[in-house]
Structure formats: structure tokens, C-alpha cells
Amino acid sequence: MAEPQMVMYAEEFHQIQGIVDSLVKSSNASVVFIIDKNGQLIAASGDSEHIDTTSLASLTAGNIAATGGMAKLLREREFTTQFHEGEKANIHIQLVDNRVILVVIFDKKTSLGLVRLRVKKSSESLGEIFQVLATKAQGSGQTPFAEITDDDIDNLFND
Amino acid sequence: MSFINYLSREINCKLVYYGPGLCGKTANLQYIYNKTNPGARGKMISLATETERTLFFDFLPLALGEIRGFKTRFHLYTVPGQVFYDASRKLILKGVDGVVFVADSQIARMEANMESLENLRTNLAEQGYSLDSMPFVIQYNKRDMPGVAPVEELRQMLNPNNAPEFEAVAPTGVGVFDTLKAVAKLVLTELKKAGG
Ligand SMILES: Nc1nc2c(ncn2[C@@H]2O[C@H](COP(=O)(O)OP(=O)(O)OP(=O)(O)O)[C@@H](O)[C@H]2O)c(=O)[nH]1
Ligand SMILES: [Mg+2]
Numbered sequence: 001m002a003e004p005q006m007v008m009y010a011e012e013f014h015q016i017q018g019i020v021d022s023l024v025k026s027s028n029a030s031v032v033f034i035i036d037k038n039g040q041l042i043a044a045s046g047d048s049e050h051i052d053t054t055s056l057a058s059l060t061a062g063n064i065a066a067t068g069g070m071a072k073l074l075r076e077r078e079f080t081t082q083f084h085e086g087e088k089a090n091i092h093i094q095l096v097d098n099r100v101i102l103v104v105i106f107d108k109k110t111s112l113g114l115v116r117l118r119v120k121k122s123s124e125s126l127g128e129i130f131q132v133l134a135t136k137a138q139g140s141g142q143t144p145f146a147e148i149t150d151d152d153i154d155n156l157f158n159d
Numbered sequence: 160m161s162f163i164n165y166l167s168r169e170i171n172c173k174l175v176y177y178g179p180g181l182c183g184k185t186a187n188l189q190y191i192y193n194k195t196n197p198g199a200r201g202k203m204i205s206l207a208t209e210t211e212r213t214l215f216f217d218f219l220p221l222a223l224g225e226i227r228g229f230k231t232r233f234h235l236y237t238v239p240g241q242v243f244y245d246a247s248r249k250l251i252l253k254g255v256d257g258v259v260f261v262a263d264s265q266i267a268r269m270e271a272n273m274e275s276l277e278n279l280r281t282n283l284a285e286q287g288y289s290l291d292s293m294p295f296v297i298q299y300n301k302r303d304m305p306g307v308a309p310v311e312e313l314r315q316m317l318n319p320n321n322a323p324e325f326e327a328v329a330p331t332g333v334g335v336f337d338t339l340k341a342v343a344k345l346v347l348t349e350l351k352k353a354g355g
Contacts, residue, residue: 005353008164038254039218039234040162040171054201058218058234062206065250066215145170145350148226153347156224156231157340 006036007137013043015129019122020045027118028110030089034126035101037061042100056103060093064101083112094119097127099134160254161350169230172346173254174339177279178261179271180212180240183300186329187261188219188235191339194332195221213239216251223343233343240275249282257294257346258283259338261329262317264299264307269316276317294345296323298338303328 016034024032024046033044033053039061041053067079082093092104092115102123104115162171176184185205192203201220208214217237222230238248260279262272280290299313310326318324323341327334 006160006162008162008166010166013164013166036162038160038162038173052202054220055204055218058204058220062215062218062250065253066247069246069250145226145229145347145353148347148351150348152226153344153351156226156347157344 005137007133008042009136012129012133016043016126017045019125023104023118023122027104027106027115029104029106029115031105033057033103035061035103037064037099037101060101060103064093064095092116092119094123096123097130099130100126102126161256168228169232170350171232171234172256173234173236174257174259174342174346175252175255176235176237176259176261177275178240179263179268179275182240182261182263182268183329184237184240184261185213185217187335187338188217188237190329190332190335191221191235192219212241213237215239215247226347231347245278248278249285252282252286257342258290259342260295260297261300262297262313264301264313265304266306266308269308272317291320294342294349296325296338296342296345298325298327298334300327300329302326302333
């Protein structure tokens with residue numbers, strides 16, 4: 001496989017969730033979520049029930065992929081930050097360690113300056129956790145799928 | 160690159176539908192979307208031109224069910240088939256776990272099929288993948304159209320390595336779920352190997 005397997009364990013998940021939860025509060029944002037570069041949602045916090053996080057995750061990943069492609073053409077390193085300003089909602093997108101994407105959605109209750117500041121701090125902590133996860137994933141070489149049988153797979157489709 | 164979440168006990172995999180322009184990739188996802196129980200799927204997102212050609216990708220998240228207590232989720236993507244969108248195709252292939260090549264069975268599209276398949280190989284190779292050693296199935300679509308090539312001929316041109324193959328008419332669903340199941344099964348089997 002060209003890319004390593006991404007895994008998530010309880011310990012790291014709780015750390016990540018903690019960072020995301022406190023980022024919502026400290027930046028006064030509406031919603032914060034973290035996705036991987038393929039658009040899989042990793043964690044979310046804030047008022048995320050009213051938005052379609054799955055769709056947003058895949059579009060954000062597409063967006064990061066597209067700007068990453070542009071950067072390459074310009075022989076730039078990745079553009080790590082994006083900001084889109086709307087009438088009510090604003091969205092701040094931060095690429096963390098070239099591995100995961102931190103998305104903050106906020107409104108007039110806060111400011112871009114504060115969001116930026118808090119995102120920067122959170123990114124550092126997140127970077128460290130995802131580094132640990134990457135190392136763990138390489139070391140394990142074990143998936144829960146090792147023991148599945150062909151029947152298990154077939155059964156998935158018999159409904 | 161599949162994503163295993165031990166906490167929520169979920170496994171996420173990425174499937175990509177590839178093939179020449181107008182071969183029916185988007186039609187495959189639309190049929191799957193329409194026939195899947197709303198509880199098992201998310202919204203389908205289509206980033207398309209005004210003439211409904213795929214501009215960047217279509218995206219459809221599906222939940223297939225559980226295996227050994229793990230929820231299996233598949234993210235289905237289509238690429239834009241038009242030749243000049245190659246940069247976008249490369250991006251969408253990133254992290255792919257399984258590929259469906261949708262061929263257009265019309266004789267007039269034979270060259271476009273071969274070109275697209277070659278393009279798929281090239282773009283996968285750039286990422287260090289090889290089509291021959293990854294979950295891959297091929298669908299001969301548009302079997303209802305006049306002027307289609309016989310399947311043996313398509314096989315000879317496009318499927319020398321005998322990947323699982325299916326005849327299809329995507330808008331009416333012929334072969335659509337068979338194709339999806341086959342590639343999903345190969346992906347899960349691959350995960351099983353990786354863990355063994
Ligand atoms: N008769 C017939 N028409 C089909 C079939 N599959 C797709 N079509 C039609 O062909 C046209 C193009 O199909 P799409 O699914 O949009 O093609 P695509 O591969 O996504 O094309 P791009 O987005 O440009 O790459 C649509 O009008 C479909 O309804 C088929 O099996 N039979
Ligand atoms: Mg399309």
C-alpha cells in the first residue's frame with residue numbers, strides 16, 4: 001500500500017475530542033471538526049447536529065486536495081490555511097502536519113483573529129497526537145479483519 | 160487508505176469509479192443512491208457542470224452493515240471522465256482502496272476506454288499503486304445501446320488479467336449492485352489479508 005493505514009484508538013480519540021471541544025469554547029466557534037485528507041470525519045464538536053458533516057468533510061478534503069494540486073503546479077508547499085467569509089457563517093480550514101484538516105465554522109460572535117490564534121495552538125497539540133497515531137498504526141500490522149471469513153463478507157450483502 | 164476506528168468500531172473504505180467521459184459512472188452512483196434505504200446512505204454530492212458532466216467528483220457515503228462488530232462504511236467517488244480533467248482525477252485517486260472501471264460498450268468508444276484505462280494505470284502508478292495488485296473490477300456498461308461490442312471483445316481489449324467483470328445498464332440498475340458488491344468484497348478481503 002502506498003499510504004499507511006489510518007487507525008484511531010480510544011486514548012488518542014479522547015485527547016483529540018478534548019482539543020476540539022476546548023477549541024469550540026476558546027474560539028467561540030459554532031462548530032469545529034477534524035477530518036483526514038481523504039474526507040473521513042474523525043471528530044466534531046459544537047453545534048454539529050444541524051450540519052451535514054459527512055458532506056462537508058468530503059468537500060473540504062476535495063478543496064484541500066485541489067489547492068494542494070495548485071500549490072504543486074506553482075512549486076509551492078501546500079497552502080495550509082484557507083478562509084471563506086460568508087454573510088453569516090465563516091469557515092476557517094487548517095491543514096495540520098499535512099495529515100489532517102481542522103475546520104472551524106464561526107459567526108459574528110467571534111473574530112477571525114481569535115479563531116486563528118486558537119487554531120494555531122490546537123494544531124500543535126493535534127500534530128503531536130496524530131504523529132503518535134501514525135507510529136502506532138505502522139507498528140500494529142494487525143486489523144480486526146484478520147479473522148473474518150468469506151462468509152462474514154458474503155453475509156454483509158445478503159439483505 | 161482505509162480508516163479503522165477502534166473506538167466507534169467503524170471501518171471506512173474509499174471506492175473510485177473510473178472510466179471515459181459519458182460511460183455512466185455518475186449513473187451508477189445515482190442508481191445506488193436511489194435504491195439504498197435512506198438510513199444506510201448520506202447525501203449524494205455532485206460537483207458537475209451545467210450540462211451534468213462531472214467537474215470534480217460525485218460522492219456517496221454508504222453504510223453496508225456490520226462485520227464482527229465493526230460497521231463497514233464505503234465512500235463512493237466518481238472521477239470526471241473528460242480527458243482534460245486529469246489533474247482532478249489524480250486527486251480523487253488518492254487513498255483509494257478499490258477501483259471500478261466503467262467501460263462504455265459502444266464500439267465507437269473503444270479507443271476512449273483503452274485510453275482511460277491506460278490513464279488509470281498511469282495515475283495509480285504515480286501513487287505507487289498497481290492496478291494488477293489491488294481490488295479492481297470492470298463493468299461493461301450501456302449493454303442496451305445499439306452498436307455495442309461483444310463482451311469477448313471488450314474482455315480481450317480491457318481485461319487481460321481476468322478481473323471480475325459485469326455487464327450493466329446503469330440507469331436501470333442492471334449489474335450496478337453486482338459491481339459494487341464485487342469490489343466491496345475484494346476490498347474487505349484485502350483488509351483481511353493485511354491483518355493476517
Ligand atoms: N442507454 C444508456 N444510457 C446510459 C447508460 N449509462 C449511462 N447512460 C447515460 O449516459 C449519459 C452519461 O452518463 P453519466 O453517468 O453522466 O456519465 P459519466 O461517466 O459520469 O460522465 P462524466 O461525468 O463526463 O465522466 C447520461 O445521459 C446517462 O443517462 C446505459 O447503460 N445505457
Ligand atoms: Mg459523471
